[in-house]
Amino acid sequence: MSHANAAASPVIDALVAAFGADEVLAGDASPRHLKDWSGVAGGVPLAILRPRNTDELSRMVAICHAHGQRVVVQGGLTGLVGGAVPGEGEVVVSLERMNRIESIDVDSGTATVQAGAVLQAVQDACRDAGALLTVDLGARGSCQIGGNVATNAGGNRVIRYGNTRESVLGLEVVLADGTVLSMMNRMAKNNAGMDLKHLFIGSEGVLGIVTRVVLRLQPLPRGTSTALVALQDYTAALRFLRHAQQSLSGQVSAFEIMWRDYLETAVEANRLRWPLAGDYPVYVLIDMHCGQPETDGQRFEAMLEQAIEAGWILDAAIAQSVADAEAFWAIRDGIAEVLRDYAPTLNFDVSVPVADIGDCAVRVRANLERDWPQLRALFFGHVGDGNLHVVVCRVPQDADSLHRIEDAVYSVVREQGGSVSAEHGIGRLKKDWLHYSRSEAEIALMRTLKTALDPQGILNPGRMI
Amino acid sequence: MSHANAAASPVIDALVAAFGADEVLAGDASPRHLKDWSGVAGGVPLAILRPRNTDELSRMVAICHAHGQRVVVQGGLTGLVGGAVPGEGEVVVSLERMNRIESIDVDSGTATVQAGAVLQAVQDACRDAGALLTVDLGARGSCQIGGNVATNAGGNRVIRYGNTRESVLGLEVVLADGTVLSMMNRMAKNNAGMDLKHLFIGSEGVLGIVTRVVLRLQPLPRGTSTALVALQDYTAALRFLRHAQQSLSGQVSAFEIMWRDYLETAVEANRLRWPLAGDYPVYVLIDMHCGQPETDGQRFEAMLEQAIEAGWILDAAIAQSVADAEAFWAIRDGIAEVLRDYAPTLNFDVSVPVADIGDCAVRVRANLERDWPQLRALFFGHVGDGNLHVVVCRVPQDADSLHRIEDAVYSVVREQGGSVSAEHGIGRLKKDWLHYSRSEAEIALMRTLKTALDPQGILNPGRMI
Numbered sequence: 053m054s055h056a057n058a059a060a061s062p063v064i065d066a067l068v069a070a071f072g073a074d075e076v077l078a079g080d081a082s083p084r085h086l087k088d089w090s091g092v093a094g095g096v097p098l099a100i101l102r103p104r105n106t107d108e109l110s111r112m113v114a115i116c117h118a119h120g121q122r123v124v125v126q127g128g129l130t131g132l133v134g135g136a137v138p139g140e141g142e143v144v145v146s147l148e149r150m151n152r153i154e155s156i157d158v159d160s161g162t163a164t165v166q167a168g169a170v171l172q173a174v175q176d177a178c179r180d181a182g183a184l185l186t187v188d189l190g191a192r193g194s195c196q197i198g199g200n201v202a203t204n205a206g207g208n209r210v211i212r213y214g215n216t217r218e219s220v221l222g223l224e225v226v227l228a229d230g231t232v233l234s235m236m237n238r239m240a241k242n243n244a245g246m247d248l249k250h251l252f253i254g255s256e257g258v259l260g261i262v263t264r265v266v267l268r269l270q271p272l273p274r275g276t277s278t279a280l281v282a283l284q285d286y287t288a289a290l291r292f293l294r295h296a297q298q299s300l301s302g303q304v305s306a307f308e309i310m311w312r313d314y315l316e317t318a319v320e321a322n323r324l325r326w327p328l329a330g331d332y333p334v335y336v337l338i339d340m341h342c343g344q345p346e347t348d349g350q351r352f353e354a355m356l357e358q359a360i361e362a363g364w365i366l367d368a369a370i371a372q373s374v375a376d377a378e379a380f381w382a383i384r385d386g387i388a389e390v391l392r393d394y395a396p397t398l399n400f401d402v403s404v405p406v407a408d409i410g411d412c413a414v415r416v417r418a419n420l421e422r423d424w425p426q427l428r429a430l431f432f433g434h435v436g437d438g439n440l441h442v443v444v445c446r447v448p449q450d451a452d453s454l455h456r457i458e459d460a461v462y463s464v465v466r467e468q469g470g471s472v473s474a475e476h477g478i479g480r481l482k483k484d485w486l487h488y489s490r491s492e493a494e495i496a497l498m499r500t501l502k503t504a505l506d507p508q509g510i511l512n513p514g515r516m517i
Numbered sequence: 518m519s520h521a522n523a524a525a526s527p528v529i530d531a532l533v534a535a536f537g538a539d540e541v542l543a544g545d546a547s548p549r550h551l552k553d554w555s556g557v558a559g560g561v562p563l564a565i566l567r568p569r570n571t572d573e574l575s576r577m578v579a580i581c582h583a584h585g586q587r588v589v590v591q592g593g594l595t596g597l598v599g600g601a602v603p604g605e606g607e608v609v610v611s612l613e614r615m616n617r618i619e620s621i622d623v624d625s626g627t628a629t630v631q632a633g634a635v636l637q638a639v640q641d642a643c644r645d646a647g648a649l650l651t652v653d654l655g656a657r658g659s660c661q662i663g664g665n666v667a668t669n670a671g672g673n674r675v676i677r678y679g680n681t682r683e684s685v686l687g688l689e690v691v692l693a694d695g696t697v698l699s700m701m702n703r704m705a706k707n708n709a710g711m712d713l714k715h716l717f718i719g720s721e722g723v724l725g726i727v728t729r730v731v732l733r734l735q736p737l738p739r740g741t742s743t744a745l746v747a748l749q750d751y752t753a754a755l756r757f758l759r760h761a762q763q764s765l766s767g768q769v770s771a772f773e774i775m776w777r778d779y780l781e782t783a784v785e786a787n788r789l790r791w792p793l794a795g796d797y798p799v800y801v802l803i804d805m806h807c808g809q810p811e812t813d814g815q816r817f818e819a820m821l822e823q824a825i826e827a828g829w830i831l832d833a834a835i836a837q838s839v840a841d842a843e844a845f846w847a848i849r850d851g852i853a854e855v856l857r858d859y860a861p862t863l864n865f866d867v868s869v870p871v872a873d874i875g876d877c878a879v880r881v882r883a884n885l886e887r888d889w890p891q892l893r894a895l896f897f898g899h900v901g902d903g904n905l906h907v908v909v910c911r912v913p914q915d916a917d918s919l920h921r922i923e924d925a926v927y928s929v930v931r932e933q934g935g936s937v938s939a940e941h942g943i944g945r946l947k948k949d950w951l952h953y954s955r956s957e958a959e960i961a962l963m964r965t966l967k968t969a970l971d972p973q974g975i976l977n978p979g980r981m982i
Contacts, residue, residue, distance in 0.1 A: 159755055159871060160871040160903070161871060162870065206706050211705075233958045236934070237934075237936070239868040239870060239871075240676075240902040240903055240904075241903060241939040242868055243668065243719055243936070243940055244937050244947075244954040245943055246719065246981075247669070247715070247719050248962055248963070250712070250716070251966075254708055254711065259711075270767075271762040271763035271766065273766055274763065274766070294736065299808040300808055301807050302677070302736075303766055341766055343765055344816055344819065347815070348766075348816075350812065351813075354812075403704040405622065406624060406626060406704075407622060436705070437704065438704040438705055439706045469702075471704055472709050474708060475706055476708065478710055490709055493698045494713055497713055497970075498713070500969050500970070501716075501966075505962075505965070
């Protein structure tokens with residue numbers, strides 16, 4: 053594939069002259085730089101820049117800035133909203149070569165890495181050093197720390213450890229004019245002036261390019277207790293959640309709800325065993341990270357027994373081995389096969405206050421059944437975080453139907469004061485729905501910040517706002 | 518005390534005309550609006566504004582904005598850096614009447630309050646409702662939620678629950694022109710565009726006035742285990758911290774280090790009992806919030822026994838009653854009496870990476886002993902957060918000595934990449950030292966944001982930057 057007009061472009065000439073053809077790929081581009089996991093169609097970029105360090109990246113951006121050249125930032129390209137897909141005539145900045153794990157300090161609970169380091173590589177290095185990087189999500193084998201930070205990635209462990217934001221102590225960012233902004237703080241407490249890093253976390257690269265990160269590490273858990281639990285309805289799940297959180301006091305490390313529709317479909321698509329003897333309306337996969345596995349396992353069992361005695365849960369299977377736990381998690385992680393079997397799907401990632409999730413699911417389901425009785429919809433999510441995922445299977449592909457199905461979901465979320473994007477961000481795909489979750493004054497302030505930091509609008513243009 | 522030139526001021530005329538003399542105190546001012554806990558001397562304000570709700574506050578600020586009138590925001594006036602002390606001719610906006618606890622939703626884990634609500638009142642209301650507001654600090658009886666948010670208050674529970682920032686889900690803010698910016702999110706996950714609330718948390722009111730807050734609540738602990746532990750040195754404390762955190766997996770709720778100098782002085786000043794039979798170089802007050810008190814107490818004891826067997830700790834006394842625990846905490850909380858007995862003191866609130874605190878204490882002590890051998894200095898802090906407090910007793914009051922003592926501490930912090938203000942903020946008192954912890958590029962960006970949001974510079978002028 054050829055780059056559009058690369059030969060005729062003064063900015064590319066300047067970049068090649070400064071960095072050479074290896075760092076500035078202005079000829080044929082690998083197709084992997086043209087798309088992400090969202091499937092959004094993009095355009096042909098002028099060039100792919102592959103800096104080796106912050107200094108190079110800074111100088112590249114300064115050249116783009118001098119030419120008013122638009123830039124799109126790429127990490128592991130696992131995004132689901134098309135934010136990193138290049139637009140026609142943009143220059144791609146790929147962080148792939150900036151993947152160094154610079155240091156791990158277990159005593160201080162910090163890891164310092166370049167933004168292009170792959171999440172799983174950092175997780176492994178931290179574990180080998182004796183500490184836990186709590187950021188974890190399905191894309192761990194491909195996604196990069198810089199992308200995790202830029203999108204404030206969520207995942208399954210948020211209920212205990214928070215979003216990526218809570219694992220970021222320090223950042224280094226290159227601004228639109230090439231300025232290197234170092235905020236490489238390594239302390240949990242630092243109130244010396246504004247904490248500027250938060251401006252960039254979750255801002256999807258529209259205010260600056262994340263180049264280095266100080267991550268906060270936690271003690272390695274010595275064991276995990278896992279159970280799959282059956283319940284009557286969402287109200288019961290909510291009661292069980294409160295009970296588990298109080299009884300295990302901060303150690304609930306995952307609390308994944310699956311309505312029967314999701315469980316059945318995932319078991320089928322992945323050819324798994326039905327996990328419990330009976331058949332129930334709602335299931336919860338719960339686990340706890342712990343420090344004294346023997347006594348902690350007893351506390352976990354006692355908690356479940358109390359819940360059964362109180363009538364909050366109907367049945368529970370406790371994993372007796374790592375294989376058992378993996379079998380339970382295979383149901384929750386089996387979403388990829390569901391998406392493949394029921395393509396094309398429409399995938400929602402919304403949040404509403406925890407107490408309202410049950411109502412949200414009921415109302416969304418009613419909206420869908422009313423207008424599209426033939427469509428199958430699957431419900432699951434991270435309850436403790438208020439995060440509900442809905443997969444609508446085999447959706448019609450005309451723009452009008454897609455928009456109406458989206459509205460059937462997002463209108464409920466809007467009424468409940470929820471978010472149209474709990475984890476995945478806005479990117480290109482959800483721009484039309486941003487105003488369902490953010491007020492005019494909020495969007496105006498986002499634009500004010502964009503203008504203040506990137507007056508030419510060259511960083512990730514047309515994304516988010 | 519009379520307000521300077523209030524009668525001659527068109528802005529005061531406009532405010533009184535719009536809101537009346539009860540909400541706009543333009544005559545004599547209560548002295549309590551003229552100072553905070555820092556002791557910084559201020560000036561005479563033009564008036565004290567006491568709005569009842571966001572709408573009133575918004576219209577008041579709009580009038581000030583139209584007149585280019587400088588405004589200082591006041592919460593509970595417990596700040597330690599003089600940020601809320603009025604300057605000559607400023608208008609005070611007091612949040613004291615906006616103290617309503619609007620709602621507490623235990624299932625969603627949220628409390629919605631006006632910014633002027635006193636921390637302890639919100640803590641009590643949440644506890645009565647069955648949930649824990651984790652923000653806690655010594656000033657709880659006077660400080661207000663809005664001030665806690667604006668200064669990102671820390672405290673003793675940060676090691677487990679994070680700073681105030683981590684307890685804020687949503688905010689409402691009035692901007693410099695009177696615009697009401699509602700960001701009243703109630704979910705743990707919301708990646709719909711930039712998370713603007715973080716711009717205001719910890720920004721000390723220079724970008725906007727916090728008017729309402731959605732707080733994140735945690736499950737109420739069912740019990741607490743507390744111990745006072747004796748150790749050889751900081752290296753041992755660090756080893757013990759790692760052991761406790763891994764063994765209790767997330768449940769260490771306080772880990773307060775006290776060097777012998779602090780302990781001895783606090784015991785004396787408060788006429789307390791010496792807490793352990795022997796006399797040791799370093800003490801740690803550790804506690805754990807738990808959910809199954811009986812078995813959890815056993816886990817806590819087992820953790821301590823392992824630490825003694827391993828030689829990491831020299832002695833430990835476990836609280837057998839609430840009275841025991843209170844007696845241990847009385848030592849740590851006895852700082853007020855120390856400050857009284859040894860006034861005038863110079864109080865430091867710095868942070869460095871956790872692994873470097875011991876070295877920081879050694880070097881600061883050496884600097885002080887070298888140049889001021891007669892001065893007593895006390896060391897204690899929140900080790901898990903990298904937060905070290907140093908109290909220098911009976912300091913000479915000439916500006917040169919004060920500056921040199923500050924430099925003796927802050928120069929070490931600067932070399933270690935630490936913060937000159939871990940918890941207390943910058944305000945007026947620490948402005949000169951901000952550049953020890955933040956780079957030129959960071960300070961420049963703080964100014965860019967200030968200009969973008971408050972181009973006239975009317976909000977908390979001259980504070981922080």
